[in-house]
Amino acid sequence: MQFKDVTYKVILKGIRTNVEKEILNGITGSVNPGEVLALMGPSGSGKTTLLNLLGGRLNQPTAGGSVTYNDQPYSKSLKSKIGFVTQDDVLFPHLTVRETLTYAARLRLPKTLTKQQKEKRAVDVIYELGLDRCQDTMIGGSFVRGVSGGERKRVCIGNEIIINPSLLFLDEPTSGLDSTTALRIVQMLHDIAEAGKTVITTIHQPSSRLFHKFDKLILLGKGNLLYFGKASGAMEYFSSIGCSPLITMNPAEFLLDLANGNINDVSIPSELEDKVHTENSETETRNGKPSPADVQEYLVEAYETRVADQEKKKLMIPIPIDEELKAKVCSPKREWGASWWEQYSILFRRGLKERRHDYFSWLRVTQVASTATILGLLWWQSESTNPKGLQDQAGLLFFIAVFWGFFPVFTAIFTFPQERAMLSKERAADMYRLSAYFVARTTSDLPLDLLLPVLFLIIVYFMAGLRMDAGSFFLTMLTVFLCIVAAQGLGLAIGATLMDLKRATTLASVTVMTFMLAGGYFVKKVPIFISWIRYISFNYHTYKLLLKVQYEHITPNVNGMKIDGGLKEVSALVAMVFGYRLLAYISLRRMKLQTGA
Known part of the structure; x- marks a missing residue:
């Protein structure tokens, strides 16, 4: 997957005029099968927007630049080859782990597989993710006791890897989890990538153990690209531009401080010191240190002048891609995993099971x-x-x-x-037709709704x-x-x-x-x-x-x-x-x- 000079704007509606706000500004990078790419940056830096854009989850009119998958642009057929795990665990609380993954398998896996083969795939994923001990436990929610937070996250990942996707996107998969559970999740992502998949994930503030599990890193600051390259080479790069920690720090913590413009306990490059001395006092803080805006500007300029052109040249080198694979990717045809009637019957049964507890x-x-x-x-x-x-x-x-x-x-x-x-x-994942969902959702309520009036x-x-x-x-x-x-x-x-x-x-x-x-x-x-x-x-x-x-x-x-x-x-x-x-x-x-x- 390659992306070059990606930009994204939102239009904020004002009282008199609409204002354009730039969320992403010229983001370039690539990620290959077998690699885990981490998108890092402080809150509001554009991580989730970039992830959604790369995963085809954002409307395109205000987006710029190019994003290609096997050298082809996004198409509807790609939905069946992309797994996307959202930050919030969106699951039905009254279904068990096995039921959740079985319904996903029956709706998403190709029509060519039989019902038994699809159900076997769901069981394989349960064991692959270490969910066998809780497979008959309800997911749970606010008022329903269920599985743990780490198990819920693994079920969400299972929902996506059940289709054996070529690309897997995850939005902060470790948020709200303790360090040991978070490490287990990231290790699992590494194992998925090693099986020949491409994994892209946003991460907020990983521990040093987590940080070293990533192959590639993109560091964002206010929508600008501050670093793209090997995660293991990030510290060396920032040292080369004069920014290195003065005390022992978690690499991720150091990088986030830089992206925020916070240079406490960080050495200041001589170019930035000279700039502070020559500018007027309005741009200086009381202790004479550069402002966060100055730091941000310096980091963006440093990346643009030292690294950006090299990375863009790498993207120009054609990658040999199998023509049959290329044709599959660019096919505009949607591939439903089940017929309309099968979608209806699966969703009808799922609706009955989920809502009988409430009714x-x-x-x-x-x-x-x-x-x-x-x-x-x-x-x-x-x-x-x-x-x-x-x-x-x-x-x-x-x-x-x-x-x-x-x-x-x-x-x-x-x-x-x-x-x-x-x-x-x-x-968004093309699991079913809207008409099948609507008819199933409205008719699955009827048997439940008509029992209480009889009483x-x-x-x-x-x-x-x-x-x-x-x-x-x-x-x-x-x-x-x-x-x-x-x-x-x-x-x-x-x-x-x-x-x-x-x-x-x-x-x-x-x-x-x-x-x-x-x-x-x-x-x-x-x-x-x-x-x-x-x-x-x-x-x-x-x-x-x-x-x-x-x-x-x-x-x-x-x-x-x-x-x-x-x-x-x-x-x-x-x-x-x-x-x-x-x-x-x-x-x-x-x-x-x-x-x-």
Whole structure:
């Protein structure tokens, strides 16, 4: 992999004008199979931006320079040959280590392999990474106990090396780990590189033991290249330009101090001392030492004049590359690891396994069962034979319509915002089609979502003494199910459109409250300019259907609401089921991802 004069800018939107900020400025380097390249620099120096750019994870319009893989530019087909481990461990907390890697293998490995071969590859990776002792342990998360931090990081790496990538990118794989675990991770990266892979990783502040494990090093300072070359030659290079530590220091600590412009305990080169003496006092600190900006400028100039041209000349020398390999790299065709139906079925099963714990938590079951019991006691064996009793029962039916309209909306809102990081990560790696994910994600919720309403209705229906025949009971259940699926669609659409839980919750609260008020129970004579809201309210249509099921045989009119054939209400709810979901899918399709595609 080679990159030459790489630049990257971001446009900051101001009140009056937009301002361009340069993040990377003329970065040049190369890395070959069998090597581990470390990107080092202080916070804000551009390490992660450079890594994302090299890995094809950034949009290209504001990027400059050239990045080539086997002498070819980035193409979509490269996604299946690149592994990218993000800094955050994006994993499903309720899946075990084996399940996580097995699903990744089945989605990412080529179609030519059988299901058994893919599962065997997952097991091989588990043993390769030393995860066999915890393979049946849940990953865990904030509220779920699971594997250790080092094991989580190895699972993330396993997710990427499962495809046997030619290039492996890692963003600070040792952050948050103790020194021994960090050393084990870096040693593992070294072993991966020795197998003929190219490994590029950012690293923040490695120990001296870690530092010596790297083959090549890029040192960045405020987006500028301060050093590129062998990691073992970095100290010698900086000594040659007059910067060497005055006390025994960890090489990485010394290099980061230099990149920050901090020259305490560092010898100052004579050229820099002369510059400080000749410049006016505004550029000097109180003790007469050069400012960080002066140090930065000196290091950039020193690299440009002494090393940069030599490295650029090396990149001009053509590397012999197999033509068949070159053709594979430049192929624009995406290669999916599974057919659409296979992707759907794998994601459906994964969704069921991941979310069953949340849906059947004792808190949620208790919430539904206790609400149903309280309703049953309040409307205990109510009668519809007299107008007062019928009106009371109509109030219960309205509450059921509101409860099963409100509850699913606020459950579904969290769906896409909570999975945004996972969706971005997996789509960036071309693990599946968005349509397969969307259909699997929305249908895997249905079996789980429809079990609690059954419990709710069994308790309420018989305690409240509603119409006692099998047909009415099952029609009531079907009506509630239709309401739930329509309400879910609204929640999915709001969550996918806003992708922000606070804003989504606020909008959903206002929308559900408006639908409830326009639902035909609180206000009978709604002003004509606002009466149209009831026709897009699932509460209104559900309430009318529930009244029809219970009282069609008694009266054609309940609470001033005419009971008709019910076809309009069913059609409206079905339209909402598909319409809201279509809106959610379009919103997801437009969601910006950090990919080069």
